Amino acid sequence: MAMSHVERSIRLQLMLTIGICLLASSFTYAISAQVFGEIRREANIDYTSGIEHIDNQARSLVNELNPPWFQEEPEVNVDVQDRMREFEEHVKRIATYDKFKVLVTDLEGKVIYRSANAAETNVEIYHVIGNAMNARTDDTYARKEFSSFYPINFKGQKSYLIVSGIPEPHITYRKGESPMSMLSAVAAFIFLFYFLTQRKMRYVEELAGGLRIIATGNLDYRAIERSPDELGSLARDMNLMVEDLQRRIEEERRYERLKSELITNISHDLRTPLTLIMGYLRLLHDKGYETPEQAAGYVxxxxxxxxxxxxxxxxxxxxxxxxxxxxxxxxxxxxLNELLDQLLEEFVTLGEEQQLTLHRHIPKEKLLVRIDVDKMIRVFENLLTNALKYSLKPGEIQVNVSHDQRFVIVKISNRSEALSDEDLQQLFDRFYRVDASRSSDNGGSGLGLAIAKSIVESHEGSIWAEQDSGQIHFYVKLKLA
Structure with a gap:
């Protein structure tokens, strides 16, 4: 599910990409720092182990001078004398081999015991304490005497043990620093980010190129939906836009063609009666008639x-x-049912004159609608007039009214010549005639059904035509009040 969310969101993909790049650059920095650090490592003189050695020797001496052994009188406890001998031997070894000086002072700093290599008779206690503390905390400690300082009980007397000497240096190596580590991490981030986003950027460039192709007027171009994210949605919307634009252009071209045909038809339809009017008026003006009855006929x-x-x-x-x-x-x-009843009465006689029988199936209950009565009568008159004009004679015209809780549907049916699917779909288009050769004398202006459609749609209704079994059906659907 998480991967599905990532695939559908460019934002999440970008966040994931940046996270991967940061992780990779961190690894790169760690590895390059190790490599370049070894290359640029620096030698360093370290006195830490020497200081620790002096301190360890002092601790060992303190352990040999454990205070409980010196609380009793030396004459009483022989072990104390043995311990003192061991202490002195240990001091000699330290002085001989390590060259360390060993001093035992009272609380005032007066030397009460010292190794053979020590000449001090009095020690500044505070200076010794400072030396011991600074050496342990000073990272830049240079070669100089170090003193380890511990309080002890020496022969029943509170004293200080001081072991001092020059620490032995040791050479250590410290990893160096190089700007190449950071540069490597940045380069890794940039390269990986470019590599991971390259596919998306190519897709963006492809969509941009598609828009340029569409802008040149090539409406047959379709963008490929390569991903389910926002770029895929953009490609889908581009295709829908192009399809809609193509449809609109084709409709406009068809309307222009129909408009040109209408202009031709209307020009012919207007010219014919106008020519006849002018001809008969000229005859009347030139008195080209023989009797008053003939003149009245011309008029x-x-x-x-x-x-x-x-x-x-x-x-x-x-x-x-x-x-x-x-x-x-x-x-x-x-x-609406009462309105249709009244209107159909006017067409009964017209139908009989053309060998057409009018059958109606209209419910008695009142079907209330909110309409402009004059305009809606024009709609039904146009439909009934078309049925009378184009029905196969002899025949019949069926008028059916049905309804549900929200809408009422009026259906007008008659037998007629079969129409193609294209003709059926374009019946309500402006300027359209089924037979382009018809003039206004036998085919109308081509505006009757277009006018009916405009009126019905102004009432928030719908009008359409269907055909089956040799019959054509016109439907008008209106909202109930």
Missing amino acids: NIAYSKAEKLQSLIDDLFEYTKLSNRDVPMYKEGVA
Whole structure:
């Protein structure tokens, strides 16, 4: 689990990398300090062992002069005399072989016993004590006389034993210091850090290079997700961004193509009625008619074409406003089932005229929705008009209403020619006609379903189309109030 967390976090990976580098540099420093220390070791004159030797001799003398043996009178205890003889022999050996001086003084520093090589008759006690203490604590002790000082009981008298002499020097070697140890540790840290982060840095450079490729306009490039951490997430987000950008560009290109087709269609649709209007008005202006009835017919034709022209312009104007959300919505609570019942009554006769039977399946209970009534009537009128226009005759149109606790769904179905999947998906796109060769006389402006979609989405609803078994179904889904 810990490794999984590390793999998903660059921060933890960096902390782990730094920890490993610090540990490795510490080992490098320890090893290089050992190696360079041996190379640069320095000789040093050490008097410690010599001082210890003098001190040990003094201790041995103190042990021979154990105070209980000197508390009794020498005449009474013969062992005391034996001990004194051993003490004196020991002093002679020390004086002869080690050249150390041995003194026994009273508390005032007056010498009461001395070795043969000592000439002092009086000793400065405080100076001796200072000499003994300084020699033990002075790291820079040079060759000079050292005195070991101990209080004793000499022949029943409180005294001081002083053993002094020149300590014997010994040569020792001390490891030297070299800046190469620290430099080696720093170099090891840098090299290991570079080596451990090299893979990540190559991946960062790869992502940066990918962004430069995308910036040139190559939207087919996809970054490879090489890790589960933040860099992998960045690669995934880059791919999603490129896919979304590619989709948007393709949609814009398709919309531009459809817009160009619409301009062509609308130009043709506007030119045709306008040409007819101008032609009949010219005939009326030039009195190119034979009877008043013929003139009235020309007027009626020109007027109907002018109405068609106005309808086309109104569709364009309304779709533009709906797309830009410039049309205010006057929503109110309405029973959708009652509204549909009233609207369908108007289409019964129109359906019969075109050999189409209208069947409705609408529940009696009130299904309240908050809608702009005029705009929503426009939606259902567009759907029903399309059903009348493109149904196979004779036939029937089915209107079904269903609902759950939150939504109501209106389904309008009719038999029609089969559409391709691409046509079905683009039915509600702006400027789209199933057959590009259709004009406004037989195929509409291509804005009816796009206007319906804009109205439904302004009501926070959804509209879509499906087909099966030779039938096409249009769905409108709205929230219940």
